[in-house]
Structures are given as C-alpha cells and as structure tokens.
Amino acid sequence: MSPAFLTEQKFSNPTMPTIAVDKEDLYKSLGKSYTTEEFDELCFEFGIELDEDTTEECQGDERPQLKIEIPANRYDMLCFEGIAQALNQFLGRAENPNFKLTAPTTKLTIEKSTEQIRPYAASAILRNIKFDQRSYDSFITLQDKLHTNLCRNRTLVAIGTHDLDTIEGPFTYEALKPEDIKFAPLNQTKVMNGNEIMEFYEKDKHLSRYLHIIKDSPVYPVILDKNRTVCSLPPIINSNHSKISLDTKNVFIDVTGTDKTKTEIVIQTLVAMFSHHCGEKFEIEPVEIISNHNGESRLCPNIEPRKSLAEIDYINSCLALDLSGDEIAKLLKKMELDAKVSEDPKKLEVSIPITRSDILHQCDIMEDAAIAYGFNNIEKTKPKGESLVASALPINKIADIFRLASSQAGYSEIMALTLCSHDENFKFLRQIDDNKTAVKLENPKTFEYQVVRTTLLPGLLKTIRENRKHSLPIKVFECGDIVLKKDSVERKAINQRNWGAIIAGKTSGFEYIQGLLGKLMQTLRASWIDSSKPNTQRGFWIEEDNENATYFPGRGAKVFFRSVEGGEAVAIGSIGVLHPEVMKSFEIPYAASYVEINIEIFL
Template sequence: MPTIEVSHKDLTRLLGKEITIEDLENLILHIKGEVDEVLGDIIKIEVKDTNRPDLWSVEGIVRELKGILGIETGLPSYHINKGDYTLIVDPNVQEIRPYVAAAVVKNIKLGKHGFSSLIQLQEKIMSTFGRKRRKVAIGTHNLDLIKFPVYYKAVDPDSVKFTPLYESSEMTLREVLDKTETGRKYKHLLEGMDKYPLLIDSKGEVISFPPIINSNTIGKISENTRNIFIDVTGTDLESVSIALNSIVLALADRGGEVYSVTIEYSNDVIETPVIEERKLSTSYNKIKRIIGMDLKDSCIVDLLKKRRLSAEIKDNEITIKYLNYRNDIISAQDVAEEVLIAYGYNKIQPKTPSIYTKGGLTKRRLLIDKIRE
C-alpha cells in the first residue's frame, strides 16, 4: 500500500483549519488511511487503497477531509481553461506506447512543500497505479521553455541525443538506458523495440524520453517553477487519464490555473484533461440492506456529500454523481461503502453473523481486473 509523507503545517494551511495529530489520526480513517509515524512536522500516512491515486498526496487528502469536516461537501468544482497548446501524435508510437494525455498548469506557487508533494505523487502513481511505469509514466516540465506544437513520436535509438535529467553530458537514447541509473532500472520496458518513444517541441528540443527520463533542460522543474507542462504516456487510456487528473487536481487545489491541451492522433482529436461528472443509479433498498442500519434518506444523502459525491433518491432508486478522477465507484456495494466510511465504522455496533459466508470478488469485478491487466 502507498505510504506518503506530508507536512502537518502544509496540511493545515491547505485545510484552512488547525487540527492536532490526534484528530488527524481519527480523521484519516475516513480515507482508508492510517498515520504510520510522526517525525516532527512530517507525518507518514499509509493509504490503504490502491484504486485511489488522487489520495496519494496532501492535496487529495485535504480534499477528502474538507468533506468529512463539512468545510466543503458535495462534488468538488474545477474549471479547465481552453488552452492554445497542441500535441501531435505520430502513428508510429501505436505499437510501442500508444496513449498520451497532457495539461498545462499556470501561475502555480509550489514552494518547498508543493514541489515535494508533486514529485512524490508522480512517483507513487507511476510505481503503484502505473505498474512501475509499464502502464503509466508521468513527466512534468518547464512550460516557459517549450515551443508548441509538441510532437510524440518513435525514433531510432541512436538518432537523437539529449542531456538526461541530473546528467552533465548528451547521450543517445540507447546510451541513456545503459549509462544512467534510471535507464538501467527501466530499460526492460523497451526491450525488443526497434524504436523508442520521444517527446520533442517545435525547436527539436527533447522534452522527455518516456517512460524513462526527462531532459535536464525543459524537463527539469523546481519549487520556483510557475508554469508547468504535464505529459502522461501509457498503454491504457483510462489509466493515463486518471493519472493526469490526479496530478492536475492536486495542482489546482494549490491555486494553479489549468489549461487544456489538444491531442492530435492520426484518426482522432481530443482535449485533455477531461474533468467531468459521471453517475451511477442503483436500487436504494439494496443500499439500505447492505448498510444494515435504519438511516433516514436525508442522512444518507448528507453522508454521501461528505464523501465529495452528490446523491438523489427517487422512489426506489438512488443516483450518485461523482467526478471522473474516481474510478472505484462501480456498484451498489461501492455506494454503501461510501456511506459507511462517512458514518464511521467505529460507530457501528458489531454483531455476530447468523450465517457464515465466504467473501470474494464478483465475476464482473474479476473480468474488469483481467481486462485492465
């Protein structure tokens, strides 16, 4: 399970409310988390949910805590500005690393805590959700140094040279895999390929060599970087989109202004990021049976709002709305779980079951997991 480090001072500033470590230990349970260790201002939190990359940052945790504390409830609100940025995808990446999504964030004030949170979130998403960069890899770059349009293409490994991040000399893509620590660690992801993926700008400057490493110029950011270009490449489009949304929303929660990027495939044109409402309708009686408690309709609606969702009950149907940075709301069981988390598992009186059953994943869940593999 992902363990992240957050600054207590930074967390309370983003939350807009002072909370003690003791209070935080109790509140973190509402996001399937646990305070693992406290070292001065640094709190180590284990997030026991591998399906929620949005929670692997202090910004994501604060977003959820605002709901639990009643500071902000219901669906979070985000605005994506129409950007004048284009990323052109060459068809020759199709058999190598076919999907890419991107975004621009301007006027962000990262500072020390924001920068470390961004890098940590990036790494946690790539290592866990991204299957050690095989499914998803993320790059963050200095927007001010990039000339658009940007090109995502596959090139001969010996045809291009650039200086990799934190290196002092130029290398070919093939040399990067052999001469750098990161290259050696992830070279197996490109094993057997005749061409390697590359992200370059209109000046021919290398931005990054995904999923391996950024350049040491455009691809290098710091706590003082104000304008950021984010790219996410991978083998699964939904995972790429979720990863991008998790990064973008964290930066938006720090005051960054988000702009879209037009992605031009040979057979399609899309804009990313896409932050939109989704909904799930299911049997209300089924939800109540799963919960096992006699809660009023208004109480259930309020509890779901605390989980940053919206809900409407009509006849025997409940309709849940959620933003698409969540991909873990699939069935009535998931909705019931959201209600119980907001209610507090510690408030539920334990009862010995009269019938013993063996739990397991549903056939639908098993199929979804297999397809995602």
C-alpha cells in the same frame, strides 16, 4: 503480543503506500491542531492509518511529519493536497473543487508509430503556478508515488513535467529509432542518442530498473515540441532543456502509457491535485489531443464527474439502515461524492469526481456511505439463523485418525514446509526426477523453494538434522499434503494427503517402524496379512522392493493394502531402512527407518 498481531502477513496484499505530509501544514489546512490520539482516531474513522508522527525525532529546524498509510486504490491521496482535501470533506469543512477548463492553446499529436511501443498519451497545462519548496516537493513526490503504485513502476504509465516557457507547442508524440533521438537528459549537459542514454543509465541505481521497458524495442517513444526539441523519452527520463524548477510558472504535463484507463487516471489525478496551486485555483488548460489513427482524438483532460446511479434500497439493505435518499446523499458528500435523488425516486444520481477513480460499482458507493455513517455506529445484528449443519472435510478426519494414533504411539508431530530444494526432493533421496511428478517453481527467491515436495521425507529428515542433539531414538511423524502433477485436471496438479513416520538412532529400528505401521493399520481396521499364504481378506502386507533407491538394498519394501474381501490390492507406500547416503546427504549421524503411505485410500 506484537502490534502487528494476527495479520502480520496480509491476505489482500494491497501494498499500502505511505505518504509523509507536513504536520503543521496539514493541521493548518484542517483548521485544528490535533493531538496524535485525536488524529489517529480521525484516520481510523476515515480508513487511513497514521503510521508515524516524527515530532519526537526532529532535529534542528526539521519539520515534523505525519506518515500516513493510504488504501492502495486511493491514488488521489498520494500527496498532501489530496489527503487534506479528503479529510476536510470528511470533516464537512470543504466541498468538491469546481474544476474549470480554459480554452486550449496547443495540441499534442500522437503518431501511429507509437503503437509499436507505448500507444497512449495524455497532456494538460497548469498556468501561473506558485510553487514553494513544500508544494514543489509534494508535486515531485506525487509523481514518484503514482509511478510506483498505479503506474506499476512506469510500465503502464509514465509522467513527464516540463517548464512550458522553455518549449513551444504544438507537440508530437512519436516512436523513433534510438539513434535518431538526441538530447541532453535531465541534469546532464551532454547530448546523447537513445542508445547512449540506455548505456548511460545502466548503472544508475534509480533509473536502471526502468530501462527494460523499452530497451529492446526497435523504436523508442518520444515527446517533441514544435522545433523538434525533445521534451521526454518516456518512461525513462525528461530532457534537461525543459526541466521544471521552483520558479516554473507554467507546467506542461505529458503522460504516456500502455494502459489507456490508467493513463487517463494519472492525468486527472495530477491536474486535480496541482490545479490547487494555479493562479486561478482549479483552472486547467486542456491540450487538444490529435490521435486520428486510433480514434483517440479529444480535449484532454476530461474533468467531467462521472454520473452513476445507486439504488437506495441496496445501500440501506447492505448496511441494515433505513435512510432516505437525502440522508444518504448527505453522507456521501463527506466522501467527495455529490449525490441527489434521481428521477427514479428509488435511485440516487451520484456524481463521481475525477479524484475518485476507485468507484467502480454501486457497492463502492455503499461502502462510502458506510464509512461516513461510521462502521462502528452500524447496529450489530445476527445473521439470520438458517439451520446449517457443520461437517469436517473427510480427508481431514482420516488425517486426524493418523495424527492421534501416531502421537499415542509415542511419535511427535512436525509440520514441515511443503516447498523444498530440488536436491532435497530427489538427489538427496537417491531418486531421479522423471519430470512427471514434481511441480516446479518459476521464480523462487532461494534454492530452498524450488519444488513442491512429492514426499514427506525431506521435511522429516531436515527436522531430525536440526534436532540432532535430542535424546535417541528420535521418533517423528507428519501428516501433510504432497503435490503431484496431473495433466488431466484443470489445475494440472493435485494434492495428496500422506502420512510419514521416521525413527532415527544408534540402530535402524526397522521393527519399530514396521510395528507403528501395523498399529496404525489396526486403527483403520486393516490387519496384517501373512503374504506367504493365499489370502483375500481386507488387510495389509509389505513386499521387498529393491527398485526404491532411498532404502538400503534388501531393506526396502512396498506397502500393499486390500480394502475389501476379494478386492484388488494396491501399493499405498513404502517402508524400509534409509540408505546411508541419504543420511549423509541430510547430515544426520544416525541410522533410520521410514514409512510413508498415501492415506487418501482410506476415504
């Protein structure tokens, strides 16, 4: 059993970010040198995951790291500072930082022109920062992690950080024609204009993937200082002029974006994490944002915790607990949420710090109470015994009849992929795509996944191709869904359960596949009808059909079924000897006969 076990393929697809933190620094911050097992246990209880402890692999003076997977919505934990803060509070060793704003000293004016390309901006200043190599690296890493996760590869939000002492406010955020933007980008000496910068970074492994965000826009967003010195060209690059270093004392942060909420979360996260390193701890200098054209003028960042109410009964009821408001408040404190019983004694007033942008609803508060209480301490109960009667999906019952009868008749079941190439579904079967049946994929990574199958035949033929060395004849079947376009329904396509069986060997074996069809129809109370004589009974028969090019001329037929005495007969599928060109296309050196029918008619 592999460690990844059952959920190798995740369902929620959270793409959990992994953060590497300095092991010694973290344990120092937590006030205890944990064994790997102890730390693993702490992570498990809190809901993060210790992915790797690099102590064993470290060479020379390399410092051991802990690689920690964090939940995709905890942006505050994308760096050392946030992980240490969260765990310390969980352990009861720390309280929420008391962020303070000083008086603003500068402004950032957002021009209306930015609406054309990237309308939102936020800014803040961190003063008297003392970076050391590790905290500096952490600051850079946090920006990278935010860029890839919350900022969706800079499409939604981008961050620029600058040495404030090289530039001078007030600042403006404008959208200019590329040729009017001239500066030397980060770590470059040559001054280039917007178009030249795009060209310059086209081959850059790292930056090239962001160019598309603004490249074709008539105007590019740009942050300028008082002297119209370019600070940054978001979301691509900062200027070399204002670049920060280990020695930078005062940091000017610009955040620009197309998503207002996320722009705000990013500036809040950055200042919450790095005001740790300010001369006055947790002191932030706000920037006055002037954005009159859209009513977004404000003092930025907003560091006020959000007040929210949570019903005590709701929390207790969800968790099957009977805790007082104060007891719940005590639990929430471990999760960075300050809570007290509100004026309405049935509710808690919860103050949600800027670090906890993931709290959207009282259910998120309830979950935090559950984590602090410990999932594994919650009393296990049985859901109330409502008498519920189970039942199977009717089409699955029909399918099981076909599957069991086919296997009893000596055929082996396969489970093919439902995605296949366009050729496999059409050309290889000598069929023309009329664009009326098959669902086509927009973005497959390989040609193997171009369409959803409209017949079970490609999967069966590919299975035979892969099993050519098997003893002959090869007899296989599949009972599975095909997908057909249907414009009249909301989802524009439906599944149809089909049954298909094939025999392949030295001879075509048509009589055997015909006999198998007969056997299965018998199982479903449909006997063979002599179609040369008038008959109105329930039953089935086959009629020659030379339209279907998948079969050899004169050796293909339609399968007809009449469900009730006197009822109308319907064509439910086809049967025949496969055309030699079909066998050639699938690289099968045998003759084969095939039958496929829609089994939903037996519902």
